Amino acid sequence: MNKPRSINRLRSVNRLRSVIRTHKTLAAVAGVLVLSVVIVGAALFQPWRIFTSSSVYEALPAAPGSASAPAPATPPSGSASAPAPATPASGSASAPAPATPPLATPAAPVVLSSGTFQSQEHETTGTARLVKLPDGSHLLRLEDLASSDGPDVKVWLSSLEAGGDWFKYRSGRYVDLGAVKATHGNHNYLLPAGTDISGLTSVVLWCDRFSVAFGSAPLS
Structure with a gap:
């Protein structure tokens, strides 16, 4: 059982x-x-980047220095000095002195447009300036930038208005200037040769991996 x-x-x-x-x-x-x-x-997502930051401080490229005029030759000590030019006789017409051409003043970088950053997905402050250099090339300069670290953050020049819905930027024309150099500081970004800057009205700090704008600045 x-x-x-x-x-x-x-x-x-x-x-x-x-x-x-x-x-x-x-x-x-x-x-x-x-x-x-x-x-x-x-x-x-690299979440540890919430707690990291970096700084880069670059100077704005300066205009090339002007060449100084050569100093007059000084005869060596003890040698005979060159004879003084003959003085024209009284009443005769004197030859006019040759004109000295003025030294050329090098051109300086010119700010074409600028604007202040506004925060979008992350708090962002600073100023963006589109600059024309003396050689005719263009660069974008970010000054006093302060933003957040993140994965794959790029600097874009965009044809769309700064601010508002950040997902819009992919639908407009943009020029990718490469990865942002640091979260803070003063940075220079050269535009590719032949870039058509007409219609580019804003600067965007763009997280390319997740299609998010950290911040943007109008260029006016």
Whole structure:
């Protein structure tokens, strides 16, 4: 009479062990999946950048220096000095002195447009200036920039208005000037040769990985 009960009890124990083994396998698989998600998310979002910052301070390229006029030659000590030019006789017409051409003054960088940054996805302050250099090239200068660190942040010149909905910037014309050099400071970004600057009305700090604008500045 007790034999069937013992068999049933043994079967129940075996089933319980099987369930525990199955749950251990599922738990291990779930743990691996969670760990994978955490690793991938950390690689994409890089959350530690919330607590990091960097600074770069670059000077605005200066105009080339003017060449100084050569100093007059001085005869060596003890040598005979050159004869003085003859003085024209009284009443005769004197030859006019040759005109001295004025020294050329080098051109200076010219600010074409500028604007103040406004915050969008992250707090951002500073000034953006579009500058024409003496050689005819253009650069974008960011001054007193203060923003947040982030993955894949680029500097864009955009044809769209600064501020507002930041997801709009991909739909407009833009010129990618490369990765932002630092979260703080004064930076220079040369525009590619032949860039058509007409219609580019704003500067955007753009997180290319997640299509988010950290901040933007109008150019006017």
